[in-house]
Amino acid sequence: MTASPPPASPLRAKRVLPGFGLTMGVTLTYVGVIVLLPVVALVLKGAEIGPARFFAILSAPRTLAALQLTLLAAFMATVFNAAYGLLMAWVLVRYDFPGKRILDALMDIPFALPTAVAGLALSALFAGNGWYGALLEPMGFKVVFTIWGVAVAMSFTSIPFVVRAVQPVLEDLDPQYEQAAITLGAHPFTVFRRVIFPAILPAYMVGITLSFARSLGEFGAVVFIAGNLPMKTEIASLLAVIRLEEYDYNGAAAIAMTLLVIALLLLAVSNLAQARALRYKGKTA
Amino acid sequence: MTMSIAHLTRRFGATEVLRGIDLAVDKGELVALLGPSGSGKTTLLKIIAGLDWPDAGALTVDGEDWLAKRAQDRRIGFVFQHYALFPHMKVRDNIAFGLTVLPKAERPAPKQIAARVGELLHFLQIAPLGDRYPAELSGGQRQRVALGRALAVDPRILLLDEPFGALDAQVRRDLRRWLRGVHDAAGTTTIFVTHDQEEAFELADRVVVMGAGRIEQIGRPDEIYDHPATPFVARFLGLTVELPVTLRAGRAEAPGLDPSALPRRAMADGPATLFLRPTEITPVPDTTGPWRVAEAVSTGALLRLGLEGPADCRIEVEVPRRAGRGLTEGQTVRLRPEAGQIFPRQSNSDGASAPAAKPLSSVKESSL
Numbered sequence: 198m199t200a201s202p203p204p205a206s207p208l209r210a211k212r213v214l215p216g217f218g219l220t221m222g223v224t225l226t227y228v229g230v231i232v233l234l235p236v237v238a239l240v241l242k243g244a245e246i247g248p249a250r251f252f253a254i255l256s257a258p259r260t261l262a263a264l265q266l267t268l269l270a271a272f273m274a275t276v277f278n279a280a281y282g283l284l285m286a287w288v289l290v291r292y293d294f295p296g297k298r299i300l301d302a303l304m305d306i307p308f309a310l311p312t313a314v315a316g317l318a319l320s321a322l323f324a325g326n327g328w329y330g331a332l333l334e335p336m337g338f339k340v341v342f343t344i345w346g347v348a349v350a351m352s353f354t355s356i357p358f359v360v361r362a363v364q365p366v367l368e369d370l371d372p373q374y375e376q377a378a379i380t381l382g383a384h385p386f387t388v389f390r391r392v393i394f395p396a397i398l399p400a401y402m403v404g405i406t407l408s409f410a411r412s413l414g415e416f417g418a419v420v421f422i423a424g425n426l427p428m429k430t431e432i433a434s435l436l437a438v439i440r441l442e443e444y445d446y447n448g449a450a451a452i453a454m455t456l457l458v459i460a461l462l463l464l465a466v467s468n469l470a471q472a473r474a475l476r477y478k479g480k481t482a
Numbered sequence: 483m484t485m486s487i488a489h490l491t492r493r494f495g496a497t498e499v500l501r502g503i504d505l506a507v508d509k510g511e512l513v514a515l516l517g518p519s520g521s522g523k524t525t526l527l528k529i530i531a532g533l534d535w536p537d538a539g540a541l542t543v544d545g546e547d548w549l550a551k552r553a554q555d556r557r558i559g560f561v562f563q564h565y566a567l568f569p570h571m572k573v574r575d576n577i578a579f580g581l582t583v584l585p586k587a588e589r590p591a592p593k594q595i596a597a598r599v600g601e602l603l604h605f606l607q608i609a610p611l612g613d614r615y616p617a618e619l620s621g622g623q624r625q626r627v628a629l630g631r632a633l634a635v636d637p638r639i640l641l642l643d644e645p646f647g648a649l650d651a652q653v654r655r656d657l658r659r660w661l662r663g664v665h666d667a668a669g670t671t672t673i674f675v676t677h678d679q680e681e682a683f684e685l686a687d688r689v690v691v692m693g694a695g696r697i698e699q700i701g702r703p704d705e706i707y708d709h710p711a712t713p714f715v716a717r718f719l720g721l722t723v724e725l726p727v728t729l730r731a732g733r734a735e736a737p738g739l740d741p742s743a744l745p746r747r748a749m750a751d752g753p754a755t756l757f758l759r760p761t762e763i764t765p766v767p768d769t770t771g772p773w774r775v776a777e778a779v780s781t782g783a784l785l786r787l788g789l790e791g792p793a794d795c796r797i798e799v800e801v802p803r804r805a806g807r808g809l810t811e812g813q814t815v816r817l818r819p820e821a822g823q824i825f826p827r828q829s830n831s832d833g834a835s836a837p838a839a840k841p842l843s844s845v846k847e848s849s850l
């Protein structure tokens with residue numbers, strides 16, 4: 198066998214859309230400067246501290262309390278958002294009613310509203326003399342200056358993530374799947390559990406993850422309602438700010454690093470879970 | 483099971499989709515609902531399935547009122563045009579679905595379900611595919627899985643919506659024969675919807691031709707092919723050449739027409755329209771014939787002739803190319819139809835005095 202394969206065509210295939218080099222370059226530069234560099238700087242700053250000092254900062258009671266509060270409140274907020282967001286998306290997609298478009302638009306308010314405004318409004322409502330607070334406090338349920346307040350604020354600012362992630366997938370779901378399930382004898386709840394829910398699950402998980410990540414980092418809305426009592430209602434981001442104001446750069450960096458790692462871990466787990474949920478789409482014959 | 487449908491009507495807004503359907507289907511029958519798109523055949527199928535509801539009429543199966551039953555409780559098998567296999571379930575789980583959603587008291591044990599699924603996979607000749615996802619299957623394989631899923635619950639009636647519509651021609655022919663075999667072996671009653679007359683005629687025991695929300699004709703395939711009952715059916719079955727004729731003593735008369743091959747009809751004298759298939763007309767060269775070959779195009783096996791005749795009539799006929807050697811452009815001919823269908827001309831409808839051989843698109847629903 199001496200015949201070599203013919204040389205590849207010297208003509209490079211032309212791209213249909215021009216400007217790939219330019220747009221890609223700008224995009225990468227932007228990502229580098231705005232997203233990656235700060236993260237890298239943070240990691241480097243954290244690395245300077247050294248492991249022993251790092252753990253000393255983290256295991257300080259005040260830091261631990263702040264991290265614990267942040268995680269727990271974010272978890273509570275996410276559980277609520279997961280349930281309510283799914284319901285909201287369902288109502289917005291599946292039913293027609295007057296004012297549906299207004300309700301749909303309302304869902305974006307938490308995104309559009311400055312978080313400080315949200316925090317102010319929430320603390321006014323839940324304060325002992327506010328509309329909600331006046332009802333709840335006589336029943337012995339205090340929201341402001343407690344973990345509940347923190348969770349309420351987190352939930353408010355991150356609810357649209359779940360709704361907006363699930364809504365388009367639910368809209369695109371082919372009604373034939375449900376009809377098929379019905380003709381096979383499945384009753385409404387079974388149809389939801391076995392046919393609809395698995396279809397929206399990947400998007401739902403994205404929404405939940407984003408909602409949790411946003412709750413972890415929520416600052417503006419929380420500080421108004423939490424009371425910010427050290428060891429009790431002080432969230433991790435606020436503690437990082439306090440450390441910075443005390444010129445304790447290492448302390449601030451260590452807390453920030455911890456939040457970063459939790460967020461990244463979450464993202465990774467969510468992506469893995471999604472890949473698993475979508476494995477049926479992978480190998481296409 | 484025997485099904486009977488009476489005076490079924492359905493409208494979507496102002497559009498009447500079904501305008502009074504009466505139909506009876508016997509146990510073990512394989513029935514085709516044949517019609518062009520928009521004829522209401524899929525709506526009828528969905529009403530039988532319980533996925534749509536009529537505005538009026540009755541649907542009974544073995545004496546039970548099915549309109550009072552939800553789709554879940556009708557125990558039917560429905561195969562969707564695009565199969566609607568659950569994408570997140572393996573083939574095995576798709577087929578088992580109908581069994582696994584049965585109420586606890588009726589649900590077979592997991593072992594029995596697995597055995598039933600294995601049996602069906604084998605029966606449908608897709609045994610090696612049990613652990614694949616639908617996205618990993620070809621169209622024909624998906625079709626088989628969809629049928630397996632529908633058959634798993636042992637349906638009282640099997641309903642198929644354009645079962646071969648999304649497949650390529652070769653697979654379509656193979657699956658057609660296979661489906662007939664499955665129907666016979668499973669012993670179900672089957673109704674399928676199609677717009678392809680070849681498919682309907684090859685597969686079905688009885689064909690129901692639908693047009694614009696009405697049943698135009700019900701009969702065995704040959705019966706319908708040979709004796710279309712209405713102008714609509716005639717046109718739909720390819721009798722696209724329409725000649726204005728005059729009936730005299732049961733025989734069609736028109737200038738240049740040799741009706742000797744057509745049987746006499748017991749019909750009143752008067753104006754009528756003769757419907758013919760382009761392939762069932764022989765142009766006979768005749769120097770005094772009123773028809774003239776205006777155009778002759780060869781398609782290889784066939785010679786397609788455009789003929790111009792009296793009163794601005796223009797028709798198209800097809801003859802085997804070798805038989806048509808003498809038929810060059812400018813030649814005058816007589817027409818000798820081998821078979822055809824005659825309908826009295828409607829005073830207010832199409833074909834009255836219009837030139838014959840109108841394109842199909844201009845076909846209006848006559849008031850038959």
